[in-house]
Amino acid sequence: MRLIIRDDTEAASFYVASYIVERIKHFDPAPAHPFVLGLPTGSSPLGVYRILVEKYKAGEISFENVVTFNMDEYIGIPRDHPQSYHTFMWQHFFSHVNIHPRNVHILDGNAPNLEAECVEYEAKIKSSGGIDLFLAGIGEDGHIAFNEPGSSLASRTRVKTLAYDTVLANSRFFNDDLDQVPKMALTVGVQTVLEAREVVVIVHGARKSLALQRCIEQGVNHMWTLSSLQLHPHPMIVCDEDATLELQVKTVKYFKSIEQVARAQGFEQILPSKIRTGPSKPALPAQTILVNGERDRHVDAAESESPTILAPQPTTSRLLSVATPASECPIRSRSVSPDIELVPDRMASRIADSSVFRGRLTPGPEVQANGLARVNAVGA
Amino acid sequence: MGITTPTHDGIAKLTNCRLLRGNELVWGDVWVSSTTGKILRSQATFYDDLIMPDNTIDLKGRIVSPGFIECQLNGAFGFNFSTVLEDMSEYRKRVSDLNKRLVQTGVTSYIPTVTSQTSDLYKKVLPFLGTSGQRRAAEDGAESLGAHVEGPFLNPGKNGVHNVGVLRQAESFKDLEDMYGTSNINPDAADDSIPIKMITAAPELGHMMELIPELRSRGIVCSVGHSEATYEEASVAVAAGATMITHLFNAMRPLHHRNPGVFGVLGIAERLPRPFFGVIADGIHLHPTTVKIAWNAHPDGFILVTDAMHMAGLPDGTYPWTNGEAQQFITKKGAVLLLEGSETIAGSSSILIDCVNNFLQWSGATIPQALKAVTSTPAAMLDLKGVKGSLEAGADADLVVLSDSCTEDGLAGLVVEEVWKFGTKVFDNCTA
Ligand SMILES: [Zn+2]
Numbered sequence: 001m002r003l004i005i006r007d008d009t010e011a012a013s014f015y016v017a018s019y020i021v022e023r024i025k026h027f028d029p030a031p032a033h034p035f036v037l038g039l040p041t042g043s044s045p046l047g048v049y050r051i052l053v054e055k056y057k058a059g060e061i062s063f064e065n066v067v068t069f070n071m072d073e074y075i076g077i078p079r080d081h082p083q084s085y086h087t088f089m090w091q092h093f094f095s096h097v098n099i100h101p102r103n104v105h106i107l108d109g110n111a112p113n114l115e116a117e118c119v120e121y122e123a124k125i126k127s128s129g130g131i132d133l134f135l136a137g138i139g140e141d142g143h144i145a146f147n148e149p150g151s152s153l154a155s156r157t158r159v160k161t162l163a164y165d166t167v168l169a170n171s172r173f174f175n176d177d178l179d180q181v182p183k184m185a186l187t188v189g190v191q192t193v194l195e196a197r198e199v200v201v202i203v204h205g206a207r208k209s210l211a212l213q214r215c216i217e218q219g220v221n222h223m224w225t226l227s228s229l230q231l232h233p234h235p236m237i238v239c240d241e242d243a244t245l246e247l248q249v250k251t252v253k254y255f256k257s258i259e260q261v262a263r264a265q266g267f268e269q270i271l272p273s274k275i276r277t278g279p280s281k282p283a284l285p286a287q288t289i290l291v292n293g294e295r296d297r298h299v300d301a302a303e304s305e306s307p308t309i310l311a312p313q314p315t316t317s318r319l320l321s322v323a324t325p326a327s328e329c330p331i332r333s334r335s336v337s338p339d340i341e342l343v344p345d346r347m348a349s350r351i352a353d354s355s356v357f358r359g360r361l362t363p364g365p366e367v368q369a370n371g372l373a374r375v376n377a378v379g380a
Numbered sequence: 381m382g383i384t385t386p387t388h389d390g391i392a393k394l395t396n397c398r399l400l401r402g403n404e405l406v407w408g409d410v411w412v413s414s415t416t417g418k419i420l421r422s423q424a425t426f427y428d429d430l431i432m433p434d435n436t437i438d439l440k441g442r443i444v445s446p447g448f449i450e451c452q453l454n455g456a457f458g459f460n461f462s463t464v465l466e467d468m469s470e471y472r473k474r475v476s477d478l479n480k481r482l483v484q485t486g487v488t489s490y491i492p493t494v495t496s497q498t499s500d501l502y503k504k505v506l507p508f509l510g511t512s513g514q515r516r517a518a519e520d521g522a523e524s525l526g527a528h529v530e531g532p533f534l535n536p537g538k539n540g541v542h543n544v545g546v547l548r549q550a551e552s553f554k555d556l557e558d559m560y561g562t563s564n565i566n567p568d569a570a571d572d573s574i575p576i577k578m579i580t581a582a583p584e585l586g587h588m589m590e591l592i593p594e595l596r597s598r599g600i601v602c603s604v605g606h607s608e609a610t611y612e613e614a615s616v617a618v619a620a621g622a623t624m625i626t627h628l629f630n631a632m633r634p635l636h637h638r639n640p641g642v643f644g645v646l647g648i649a650e651r652l653p654r655p656f657f658g659v660i661a662d663g664i665h666l667h668p669t670t671v672k673i674a675w676n677a678h679p680d681g682f683i684l685v686t687d688a689m690h691m692a693g694l695p696d697g698t699y700p701w702t703n704g705e706a707q708q709f710i711t712k713k714g715a716v717l718l719l720e721g722s723e724t725i726a727g728s729s730s731i732l733i734d735c736v737n738n739f740l741q742w743s744g745a746t747i748p749q750a751l752k753a754v755t756s757t758p759a760a761m762l763d764l765k766g767v768k769g770s771l772e773a774g775a776d777a778d779l780v781v782l783s784d785s786c787t788e789d790g791l792a793g794l795v796v797e798e799v800w801k802f803g804t805k806v807f808d809n810c811t812a
Pocket of ligand 1: 530540606627631
């Protein structure tokens, strides 16, 4: 788990937006090699979307080859209702950037068969090659998407009845009329989120501090569904100071020092390179790829249309069974060069000789350095 | 996952601009289609049709207003609508030339006005002045929304420059048909359109009062003007269905404290609908304070008009003018047009954006309030709410892009930078 703490909401949002931009750029997405991004709604990610739009308008990033999957949508309100998540995404993000509507996926809360809609949604995520980065926010009760307290940590996309608290909280958007507030929603499951190759959560404000504390300092618990992130190989939580109010001073200091040391060592990025660049590109000749340790599966341009990962493994059960190296998570991977053996990315092996892994890890270290400098400027 | 190549659906997205929405300028985007000629519901276009704009245009903070609607235009660029030409196909050509030039001033639709004339002239010219936007072709320029016949059923005591000799009284609907031509005042069998959209008349004369409901039922706007009507008579006309007052204050009884005349109906009790009214804010016809008072009396009915004559845009001099049976001359000196050898004002030579700027300067009105007077208000008057004069989805994509540069003294005035007609840019100040 990485926990990045910034002084305020703006700095935290800027960190996340910059991080996403760097991830996409480094991934170098192409039509047959799109970057697949999972997206939330709500107040938490508003700043992130605003900054992403600014960066797009400044020419820093293109969303042309980005595919998105949203977390959730209400059932039974018109798609273009002012409070629908379709409208939210349109107003705050899609209308301002160059993302193609064909690459946008949001659950249809008016689908004739809601169950089929959910099954199809999961299938679409899989056929897109899985989600490269799932951005999320959390509720005050620590819920992720509409996976409210008590949701199964192995849950998948499904119809969900909203907690009474959530309905009450939402009523302010529906003229304070409880009858108008949707009581049901479609949402991706906890498991759907955990299957993303990376999960980034933005948390801000004192009201979220208890939830953050439960999810970081306590154990995995279905009453605080975000705590399931502890089972993910590559989670990152970015929060502001206010959100750390309930954390122990020790915890805050620990994560801050880790970030500092990593930065001092020029090692700001913990993702394995194979996750950062995604699967092979069709323009390249057939590559030797590694899938869950399986060798010598050859892919070519035609095959790249289909998922290059095996069916995702249920992360929870796998992680709970034995300590498993992070490299075994279901990723689309390829070795940088066929000559080099892919080794599990382990912190210990990297720190021993940073100059070696830096060369291997990052094709364009100066790009990364620039990105880091900008983040520092705000974060410091 | 495949990503399709962009399609070309003639969609432009205007962004980084302030949109006229009600009484506010709101930052936002507007999507227009040159295929349908309409403003799109962008969110639905994206989610349903999976379409992206072919073109994104950064307007750098400028204002986007619906295209202007002019309700009192006698002619322009040397061409007078009240003219009979030897070869009427030449008339058609002159109108179409005028449309292409008029659109460059920000006027995207208008009702061409024919003054008091002989029946013969009406019958000849009206077929060329009816609605012209059926083709929805941007290159046609400004679009006629139907003709405005200002006369000849006017009060000789308030004739203004109109030739008293041709003024008449109507006793029956047949009198109107005889004057304008049956086909010009009745729906066309084929497409239901009527060349005449608005009639200015003095309701106190003949049986005009009883004819108002008949005209209304055809969708023709009845406007009180060139009239001696008392407050009471004007109120009856409004109750009968008159919804407009032609150039308020000019060619009617002045406001008198014991009988407020036609102007009084703006102060009418709310139980009666209050009419729209045209105001000439050219700095000559009305005192600036008079304009302001009229606006304050009923802001939602306030429509800025030019009453421009065909000399607008021509050099100073004396120009011939067909006025009823007489051939007269109008002397243009600067912006002032006078009937030759008299002090009678003969229309104006201003353009609509000038009137908007004058009004802004005189009234302390906000930019949205001023723009409303040439967009949504005239559209409502012409029963075209949501079709013209609107930036809402589904409205015709007639747009004006304005800059509002300021000096130390405040607003320097709005400048027409771009004009869009049916979703296509037809004028750009930068390249003009
Ligand atoms: Zn007149």
